[in-house]
Amino acid sequence: MPTTLEERTRPSHGERRRRAILAAAVDLGSAEGLGSLSIARLAEATGMSKSGLFAHFGSKQGLQLATVDAAQADFERRVLEPAQHRDPGLDRLRALLGSWIDYVDGIEFRGGCFFYQTTSEYGSQSGPVHDRLAQLALSWIRSLVVEARVARRQRELRPEADPEQLVFGLHACVQEANWARQLFGDVRAFERARSAVRAAIDAAASSPSPPRGDTL
Numbered sequence: 001m002p003t004t005l006e007e008r009t010r011p012s013h014g015e016r017r018r019r020a021i022l023a024a025a026v027d028l029g030s031a032e033g034l035g036s037l038s039i040a041r042l043a044e045a046t047g048m049s050k051s052g053l054f055a056h057f058g059s060k061q062g063l064q065l066a067t068v069d070a071a072q073a074d075f076e077r078r079v080l081e082p083a084q085h086r087d088p089g090l091d092r093l094r095a096l097l098g099s100w101i102d103y104v105d106g107i108e109f110r111g112g113c114f115f116y117q118t119t120s121e122y123g124s125q126s127g128p129v130h131d132r133l134a135q136l137a138l139s140w141i142r143s144l145v146v147e148a149r150v151a152r153r154q155r156e157l158r159p160e161a162d163p164e165q166l167v168f169g170l171h172a173c174v175q176e177a178n179w180a181r182q183l184f185g186d187v188r189a190f191e192r193a194r195s196a197v198r199a200a201i202d203a204a205a206s207s208p209s210p211p212r213g214d215t216l
Helices: 005-009 013-032 039-046 050-057 060-083 090-105 114-122 128-153 163-184 189-204
Strands: none
Touching: 013 039, 013 050, 013 060, 013 114, 039 050, 039 060, 050 060, 060 090, 060 114, 060 128, 090 128, 090 163, 090 189, 114 128, 114 163, 128 163, 163 189
């Protein structure tokens, strides 16, 4: 029985095993498509039995939803959480975008950004997997819009700046970089995205961006 805080908070063997399985599932989903992700395919990739995986997830759809949630947990840990100590408004918006670019640029999944691949795959479909992906994507975009609105309210953005339009363009820069990296192997894609994001924010800002020591 755990007796120390470290022992009580340390993941159990079962939890570590589940995380490893889901990491493999996210990698497969990014490379082969979430629709192709099944208990049988994951069993083949991980060397586990289908019955063992079925005990974890219950069905193909249960596996797909758990995979989406695992990818989201990783995104929150690496993109959202690091920016929370930054001041609301333009400072946090820059931090969120900087963390996002770092995250997608450094991603090790064979198919690149899991959410870029799966939201494209499920864009014209319906059902629980589509709904979960759409909910998460919308939540991310709204979090950027919230910071842009705060920035305008704090007069960090020009009065005529449109937060929704600004975020639309910023979001597109990073998605374009992921596409260019995956399709063309463009090693400078995220460097270009970072420059484009910085330029778009500077164009909308009421004062120039801070020194390059900032996350962007």
